Amino acid sequence: MRMKKLNLLALILTMGIAFVSCDKTDATEFDVMAKSSLSEDPSGPATPAGVAPFIIPGANNGGNRTCAEVGMFFKNDPAYFDYCGEKVDFGNFKSAFPEGLMVTSDGKTLSFNATDCIKIGDKYYKVGAVIVKGGNSANVYFYEGGTLGDVNLTAPANASGKPAGISNVTFCYIECDEQPELVIAFKSYLNNSDWVCTTGGPGNIGFVAYYDFKPGVVGKVFLSANTNPSTGDLTKPVGDITVADIDGDGLWEVTIDNVDRPELLYKNAYLFVGTLAEYTGKYYLNFPFQTGEITPVAPLTFQLSF
Numbered sequence: 001m002r003m004k005k006l007n008l009l010a011l012i013l014t015m016g017i018a019f020v021s022c023d024k025t026d027a028t029e030f031d032v033m034a035k036s037s038l039s040e041d042p043s044g045p046a047t048p049a050g051v052a053p054f055i056i057p058g059a060n061n062g063g064n065r066t067c068a069e070v071g072m073f074f075k076n077d078p079a080y081f082d083y084c085g086e087k088v089d090f091g092n093f094k095s096a097f098p099e100g101l102m103v104t105s106d107g108k109t110l111s112f113n114a115t116d117c118i119k120i121g122d123k124y125y126k127v128g129a130v131i132v133k134g135g136n137s138a139n140v141y142f143y144e145g146g147t148l149g150d151v152n153l154t155a156p157a158n159a160s161g162k163p164a165g166i167s168n169v170t171f172c173y174i175e176c177d178e179q180p181e182l183v184i185a186f187k188s189y190l191n192n193s194d195w196v197c198t199t200g201g202p203g204n205i206g207f208v209a210y211y212d213f214k215p216g217v218v219g220k221v222f223l224s225a226n227t228n229p230s231t232g233d234l235t236k237p238v239g240d241i242t243v244a245d246i247d248g249d250g251l252w253e254v255t256i257d258n259v260d261r262p263e264l265l266y267k268n269a270y271l272f273v274g275t276l277a278e279y280t281g282k283y284y285l286n287f288p289f290q291t292g293e294i295t296p297v298a299p300l301t302f303q304l305s306f
Contacts, residue, residue: 043139044163049150053132053139063137067172070129074142081128083120085171097171100278101127107165113149116277117176122306124180125173134164146174180275182213186221186241186256187284188269191296196221196264197284198241199232208284213273217242221256238264239298251304254289258298265296273304 042052056073058065064087071080088096093103098120103112110132117124126146132139134155141153154163185208187197197208199222209232211219217240222232239257246253254271258264271289272279289302 043137043156044154045152047141047150047152049143049147051141051143051150053141053153053156055137055156056140063135064133064168065131065138065140065170067129067131067170070131070140070142070172073140074129080174081172082123082175083125083173085173087131087133087168087170089168090166093169101171103169103171105166105169108154108163109151110153110166110169111149111151112153112171115148116275117148117180118173119274119278120173124176126176127171128174129172131170131172132166133168133170134158134166146176180277182273183210183276183279184213184218184241184243184254185210185272185279185284185287186270187287188221188256188266188291188300191265191267194264195224196238196266197224197232198222199234210272210276210279211241213243215243215252220260223261237261246301251306254302254304256298256300262298265298266291266300267294267296268292269294269300271302 043055044053046052056065056069058069067081067084068078072078074080085097090105090107093105097103098118100116100118101112101114103110105111110130112127112130114127117126126143126148128143128146130141130150130153132141132153132155135158137156139154139156141150143150155166156164158164185198187195187208189195198211198219199209219241220237221239221241222234223236223238224230225233225236237260239259239261242255242257243252244255245251246255254273256266256269258266269291270284270287272282272284272287274288291300
């Protein structure tokens with residue numbers, strides 16, 4: 001499903017991970033570099049994914065390389081990568097990468113893996129290149145078309161002939177061709193101290209169900225039922241969830257009305273929009289859109305960022 005170019009997608013909460021846009025530096029800044037030929041011998045053995053590393057020219061005498069330099073070397077385009085991660089020092093790998101990208105290292109080798117395209121900001125990406133720095137140079141692993149994982153990446157060999165210890169690493173990303181389908185889920189407390197949630201959609205995870213995300217009415221919200229665990233009661237609808245570009249600004253709004261129970265108003269509401277993989281196992285208190293304590297209202301509208 002494509003909608004509005006579902007570029008995709010993130011949602012109002014930005015990730016607290018420090019990433020920067022790719023450098024759109026003009027290619028002429030790299031003209032002074034003596035660009036090596038890929039016909040030369042690689043700087044290390046190929047990984048299980050079949051990618052051999054190369055040491056490429058760059059402006060930093062200490063060997064640190066940028067995604068712009070990698071793009072210039074392999075594709076003659078410093079703006080080739082759609083997103084460029086910051087240089088991350090060894091020892092900080094656990095918390096420095098986007099959710100969904102697992103990076104591990106024993107100091108000599110590095111592995112990375114993602115089960116699906118990686119969400120950064122409001123789009124989804126694959127890994128296009130990895131820069132592994134150690135000693136006074138860096139190995140660059142370039143993945144044509146992008147990849148979601150590889151193992152046994154190393155820094156260049158030092159004087160002993162063995163790979164130097166990894167000092168830092170940089171990931172360069174390309175946007176996924178096929179953006180993943182999205183789902184939507186909702187829970188809210190009401191002005192009468194009861195609560196409602198999405199129930200009866202394509203699937204149920206925990207006590208809040210999800211619907212497929214699409215333009216128009218995606219489903220109903222229902223009053224909670226006296227069950228254990230408690231969930232919505234399909235015989236007690238409260239209102240509709242609708243996805244639309246209400247103000248014509250090219251971004252979606254999600255509106256929850258109270259058409260079936262006009263006396264009931266929403267407060268302290270929680271909305272999820274994202275992939276099913278991101279939704280699976282997520283408790284409603286961790287949904288990305290939250291109103292906090294508000295004056296009870298209906299209809300309730302959330303502004304999305306895509």
